[in-house]
Amino acid sequence: MEFFIDTANLDQITQARSLGILDGVTTNPSLMAKEGIKGNAAVMEHYRNICQIVGQNVSAEVIATDYEGMLREGLALAALHPAIVVKVPMTRDGVRALTTFSREGIRTNCTLIFSAGQALLAAKAGATYLSPFIGRLDDINSAGIELISQIVQIYRVQGYTTKILAASIRSSLHIVQCAEAGADVVTCPLSAIEGLLHHPLTNQGLAQFLADHARINADS
Helix, strand or coil: CEEEEECCCHHHHHHHHHCCCCCEEECCHHHHHHCCCCCHHHHHHHHHHHHHHHCCCEEEECCCCCHHHHHHHHHHHHCCCCCEEEEEECCHHHHHHHHHHHHCCCCEEEEEECCHHHHHHHHHCCCCEEEEEHHHHHHCCCCHHHHHHHHHHHHHHHCCCCEEEEECCCCHHHHHHHHHHCCCEEEECHHHHHHCCCCHHHHHHHHHHHHHHHHHHHHC
């Protein structure tokens, strides 16, 4: 399973990359706004900076909601850097744009997926990645992990190659559950990724090893 970090913060991206396990980055307008990035020129430059750090699989989202606008923005984003993956919403015009981008050889990420039917349409349109938002489903008392499992089953039966990119990850447990369900990718906050490092027995074991090492050396 691939690990993406869901942020536009360059320091967090750099920290995640330093772990040696980072495969990509996902962003959206809300994450850009959180970093105080304003104006199209500044946004485009920020995407370039992210691509220089990661070098692969950087999802950059279109803002337009109409087909022509999505094409225009998507082409401009794809021209920024080979690492760019054009992020397109699951709408009628979004599906049209996915089909066109696929024919043009432009990689895409279909976002805001909340049902298996939407996942089916995105794969049929040739999306490279598909982003089901499992945390937001959990928020309305619907099981997000079950959607991942359902999409995995459909794609296996139908032979679709679209990668399932589990999004809206809220915890380290979500990451493990997505791996169990068969997701190809998870995109997470840095805190969720770092949470996988920790277990109380690991801390206790390490403390005991260090204490024993110190005692042996003191005795000698």
